[in-house]
Amino acid sequence: MNDIAEKEAGPAGEVAALELMTRALVGITLHSLEVLGGEVTLPQFRLLLIASGLGPVPSSKIAAAAMMPASSVTRLADKLEAAGLLERGTDPRSRSIVTIRVTGAGLDLVSRVVARRHELLGAVLARMEPGDAEAAARVARQFAGFAGDAAAFSTTGPLPL
Numbered sequence: 240m241n242d243i244a245e246k247e248a249g250p251a252g253e254v255a256a257l258e259l260m261t262r263a264l265v266g267i268t269l270h271s272l273e274v275l276g277g278e279v280t281l282p283q284f285r286l287l288l289i290a291s292g293l294g295p296v297p298s299s300k301i302a303a304a305a306m307m308p309a310s311s312v313t314r315l316a317d318k319l320e321a322a323g324l325l326e327r328g329t330d331p332r333s334r335s336i337v338t339i340r341v342t343g344a345g346l347d348l349v350s351r352v353v354a355r356r357h358e359l360l361g362a363v364l365a366r367m368e369p370g371d372a373e374a375a376a377r378v379a380r381q382f383a384g385f386a387g388d389a390a391a392f393s394t395t396g397p398l399p400l
């Protein structure tokens with residue numbers, strides 16, 4: 240454990256401990272992206288991840304979920320479509336609405352990253368005492384719930400990785 244997080248008491252120590260956990264989780268996330276082998280960039284992967292969870296939807300909905308301008312989604316989608324990782328279509332109710340759907344190759348890419356992330360997280364949990372691992376999972380679910388509520392009131396919200 241980091242000395243700073245251990246020495247500080249109360250809210251400052253709790254925040255310091257969460258900062259350490261944040262760094263560890265971001266490190267694990269970045270390490271899991273290594274399976275991409277440079278195939279896509281982090282922003283492109285974020286778009287694939289978001290789109291894979293939404294199914295075929297208008298690009299404006301993906302832009303809102305990613306908290307980025309529609310023009311950024313368009314540029315990222317251009318590159319991902321050229322790589323065969325997503326397809327564009329139109330909404331049957333309005334041909335002016337552009338939809339985005341992740342292809343099988345795109346879903347496979349997302350699955351590989353998520354599987355690697357699960358592997359890395361599992362390795363950390365395996366090093367913990369069983370009771371501590373269970374407690375960590377319980378607290379993580381609770382924290383994520385509260386963080387999601389906080390993000391709903393925030394203009395910056397969490398970034399899907």
